Amino acid sequence: xxxxxxxxxxxxxxxxxxxxxxxxPISEHNRLYxxxxxxxxxxxxxxxFQNEAQLEKSRLLSDRFSAERPKGSFSTxxxxxxxxxxxxxxxCASSPMGTSGPGEQFFGPGTRLTVL
Amino acid sequence: SQQGExxxxxxxxxxxxxxxxxxxxxxxxxNLQWYRQNSGRGLVxxxxxxxxxREKHSGRLRVTLDTSKKSSSLLITASRAADTASYFCATALxxxxNLFFGTGTRLTVIx
Numbered sequence: 479x480x481x482x483x484x485x486x487x488x489x490x491x492x493x494x495x496x497x498x499x500x501x502x503p504i505s506e507h508n509r510l511y512x513x514x515x516x517x518x519x520x521x522x523x524x525x526x527f528q529n530e531a532q533l534e535k536s537r538l539l540s541d542r543f544s545a546e547r548p549k550g551s552f553s554t555x556x557x558x559x560x561x562x563x564x565x566x567x568x569x570c571a572s573s574p575m576g577t578s579g580p581g582e583q584f585f586g587p588g589t590r591l592t593v594l
Numbered sequence: 595s596q597q598g599e600x601x602x603x604x605x606x607x608x609x610x611x612x613x614x615x616x617x618x619x620x621x622x623x624x625n626l627q628w629y630r631q632n633s634g635r636g637l638v639x640x641x642x643x644x645x646x647x648r649e650k651h652s653g654r655l656r657v658t659l660d661t662s663k664k665s666s667s668l669l670i671t672a673s674r675a676a677d678t679a680s681y682f683c684a685t686a687l688x689x690x691x692n693l694f695f696g697t698g699t700r701l702t703v704i705x
Contacts, residue, residue, distance in 0.1 A: 511692060520598075520682045520695030521637070534691050569637065580686045580693055582627065585637040 480504060482586035484570050490592045491560055498556045499589045503572030510553050511583060512545055513569040514538065521569055527553060528575075560593045567591075598626075598683045598696030606702040613670045615699040617683030618663075624686045626659055627693065628668050632679035640668075640681075675705045 483502045491497050503510050508529050513521035524543070526534040529550035539545075542560075547553040557564055567590050571583040601616045617626070628640040643650045643659045643666065650657045656669040670677055680700050684693040 509691075513695075518697070520684075520698050521693075523692040523694070526691045528691075536692075571637075580691060581625070582639045582642055583693065584639070585629075587636045 482570055482572055482584050484568075484586040484589050486589055487587060488590045488592075490594065492594050493560060493562060495560055496556065496558045497560060497591065498554055499568055499570075499591075501553045501555070501570030501572075501586060502551075503553070503570070504584055505551075506574065507572035507584070508550070508575040509573045509580070510547055511571040511573075512553070512555050513571065515567045515569055515588070516565075524555075524568075557591075560591075562593045565591055565593045598685050598694060600681070600683055600696045600699040602699060603697070604700045604702075606704065607673055609673060609675055609703055609705050611673055613673050613677070613701055613703070615668045615681050615683075615701070617666045617668070617696055619666075619683075619685045619694075619696075620664065622688050623661070624688050624690075626657075626666050627684045627686070628655075628657060628666075629682045629684060629695075630679045631682065631698070637682075670701075673701075673703045675703050677701060678703045 485500045510527040512524040515521040525545050527547040542558045545555045567588045569588045570586045573583045598619045625644045627642045631637045641652045654671045659666045680698040682698045684695045
């Protein structure tokens, strides 16, 4: 399967702990996105990479959140000092470079985070 | 707040019937996309319609876009039990790099 993969699929942690998620996009895709989805809601944008450059961050992305995409390949999303409100599904998506605006995005299966 | 809002929030139909979902948005868009999400396959792209297009078809799917009313509709014809899922519209705003998703319509197709 050459789709977007995410690891781990599930993470349970205690409040105050740090967690890190990994996303492997489709190999030829330049663009990589992180979204967060809570129950009954649509995904909410967190951050966007074009190759290795982080070009956009949502105001949802507090200073406890950091994302990287070294070498423009896989990406990691780290949450420090987790809070119960961080419990959500974290989705990664990738897309090829388009001529204008975001086109079709290919989503991974997500990492479900539960903060106790 | 999220850009798109779907209507209805939930829809239940018999297999073979058509399902229509609507999406309204607030600002000028570059394109509008529809996605499906179920527990088995995650979030999957269905169709993209650009701001200069009015209608688009893909298999049993028909999407319309009315930029004057800032609204879109997704029609699924001859529904199947496998169409049971949540459907989201997502807008790509002019000059933005990301998508803004609505709250979704939960479709249940009864066999």
